[in-house]
Structure formats: C-alpha cells, structure tokens
Amino acid sequence: AQKVTQAQTEISVVEKEDVTLDCVYETRDTTYYLFWYKQPPSGELVFLIRRNSFDEQNEISGRYSWNFQKSTSSFNFTITASQVVDSAVYFCALSGGANSKLTFGKGITLSVRP
Amino acid sequence: DAMVIQNPRYQVTQFGKPVTLSCSQTLNHNVMYWYQQKSSQAPKLLFHYYDKDFNNEADTPDNFQSRRPNTSFCFLDIRSPGLGDAAMYLCATSRDPLGGYTFGSGTRLTVV
Numbered sequence: 714a715q716k717v718t719q720a721q722t723e724i725s726v727v728e729k730e731d732v733t734l735d736c737v738y739e740t741r742d743t744t745y746y747l748f749w750y751k752q753p754p755s756g757e758l759v760f761l762i763r764r765n766s767f768d769e770q771n772e773i774s775g776r777y778s779w780n781f782q783k784s785t786s787s788f789n790f791t792i793t794a795s796q797v798v799d800s801a802v803y804f805c806a807l808s809g810g811a812n813s814k815l816t817f818g819k820g821i822t823l824s825v826r827p
Numbered sequence: 828d829a830m831v832i833q834n835p836r837y838q839v840t841q842f843g844k845p846v847t848l849s850c851s852q853t854l855n856h857n858v859m860y861w862y863q864q865k866s867s868q869a870p871k872l873l874f875h876y877y878d879k880d881f882n883n884e885a886d887t888p889d890n891f892q893s894r895r896p897n898t899s900f901c902f903l904d905i906r907s908p909g910l911g912d913a914a915m916y917l918c919a920t921s922r923d924p925l926g927g928y929t930f931g932s933g934t935r936l937t938v939v
Contacts, residue, residue, distance in 0.1 A: 748928070750930075755932075756915050756932065756933045756935065757930065757931070757932040757933055758870070758917060758919075758930040758933075760927065760928070760929070760930070763927050804869060804870075808928075814860070814872050814875065815860070815872070815919075815928055817869035817870050818869060819868070819869050820868075820869055
C-alpha cells in the first residue's frame with residue numbers, strides 16, 4: 714500500500730522567510746513518481762513538480778526547490794523568500810506501479826503574512 | 828487555454844435530487860479520474876477510467892456513478908445527494924497511470 718505523510722498541518726511565516734514543507738512516503742514499488750501540488754483558495758490544484766524514483770537530483774525552479782532523498786523516503790519542498798501569494802494548501806502525492814492512482818498526503822496550509 | 832474543463836464551477840442541488848457533473852479534456856489522455864475533496868481534507872479518488880475500462884475504488888459509495896462516452900468526456904452522476912456529499916469534485920487526466928496528471932478547476936457542490 715502507498716502512503717504519504719505530511720506531518721506539518723499548518724505553517725505561518727512572515728514574508729521573505731524561507732519555509733520547508735516536509736513529505737515522507739511509503740511504497741513497495743520500485744518505480745514511482747512523487748508530486749507536489751499547490752491549492753490556492755480558489756480550489757484548483759496547480760501542478761508544481763513531478764520526480765521519478767530514479768532521479769534523485771535536487772531541483773530548483775525560481776524560489777522553489779525540492780530535495781528528494783530515497784534513503785529517508787522524503788521529498789521536501791522549500792520556498793525561499795516567501796511571498797503572500799504563496800499562501801495556499803500544499804499537497805505531496807505519490808503514484809506507482811501498474812494501473813496506479815495518485816495518493817495524496819493530508820496537505821499543509823501555508824500562511825504567509827505581510 | 829484550459830485543457831481539462833469542468834462544468835459548472837459551482838453547483839447547488841437539493842437533497843436527494845440527482846445531479847451530474849461534467850469534465851472534458853482536449854489532451855486526448857487515456858486516463859480520466861474523479862476525486863472528491865471535502866473541506867480541509869486531501870482529495871480522495873472515487874474512480875477512474877483507463878480508456879473504456881472503469882475502475883471503482885472499493886470504498887466509493889454506490890450513490891456515485893460515472894460515464895465516459897468518449898475519450899474527451901467523463902461524467903460524475905450522484906443519484907441521491909446527501910448533505911455529506913457536499914464537496915469539491917476534481918477531474919483529472921493522464922496519458923497513462925504513471926504520467927503527469929492534469930487537474931480541472933473543480934466543481935464545488937452544495938447540497939441544500
């Protein structure tokens with residue numbers, strides 16, 4: 714069975730602070746994908762990144778960076794110099810195996826205060 | 828340009844009155860999914876289609892049905908909505924089960 718754990722439920726920071734959102738996953742599949750999605754108050758799910766299980770390179774995209782470590786089954790997401798527009802719920806998700814479905818964590822509510 | 832389109836964006840229905848939510852895609856993806864997301868919870872998969880093959884999650888209530896008449900369209904039918912069915916319903920597509928997922932904007936269902 715697949716499982717995604719986002720232990721943090723709510724995080725509040727002041728604008729320009731760096732913030733890291735944690736994600737730990739469990740799977741028996743050797744091939745799998747990890748995702749991060751952003752869900753602003755409007756409700757749509759915005760795709761941020763997909764990482765496959767064979768690529769442990771960290772990735773940076775502007776103020777966003779991701780740290781994938783198979784040894785600890787973690788896929789953490791860091792926002793540098795946070796902005797008010799980053800306020801949203803962030804979901805980590807996992808898919809793997811044949812005929813797989815996307816399993817979500819419970820989400821982290823990030824509030825960035827001016 | 829929206830590639831996964833859900834209509835309507837907001838839907839109000841009466842308790843017990845059948846309601847249909849629609850999803851269309853311009854991506855020609857093989858797989859289409861319906862997720863239910865209740866307030867402050869993670870999206871929960873209801874069912875998915877791989878082409879015409881329908882796959883129901885074990886804990887999806889019988890009250891929920893789905894139709895996929897062609898590649899582009901998928902419908903979610905709620906036969907007798909209860910107050911507990913009020914939620915955001917998200918449609919998603921992917922080229923294959925391990926592919927990237929594209930979500931629609933969702934339909935927020937209110938049951939009165």
